[in-house]
Amino acid sequence: MHFLIFAGALYFLPSIIAAIRHTHNVTGILLLNVFLGWTVVGWFIALLMALFSMPYCAYPYSYRRGW
Numbered sequence: 001m002h003f004l005i006f007a008g009a010l011y012f013l014p015s016i017i018a019a020i021r022h023t024h025n026v027t028g029i030l031l032l033n034v035f036l037g038w039t040v041v042g043w044f045i046a047l048l049m050a051l052f053s054m055p056y057c058a059y060p061y062s063y064r065r066g067w
Contacts, residue, residue, distance in 0.1 A: 011033075011043075012033060012037075013047065014029055014032075014046035014049070014050040015029055015030045015033045015046070017047070017050040017051065018049070021050070021053070021055050022055050023050065023054065023055055023056060024053065024054065024055075024056045025049065028049070029050050029053075032045065032046045033046040
């Protein structure tokens with residue numbers, strides 16, 4: 001039973017990383033992971049997308065004036 005949980009977490013690792021980093025293309029990485037993650041190439045592409053995507057920034061500008 002523990003092996004199935006570990007294997008599922010390893011399979012969805014790119015999606016988990018993208019969700020934790022709050023990247024702007026979490027849905028795309030999840031879909032790539034679900035449909036092409038069973039191929040090794042698709043899993044690595046999803047992992048690279050999750051690692052190298054820029055995190056989503058809700059507030060790109062600071063509202064503070066001065067230091």
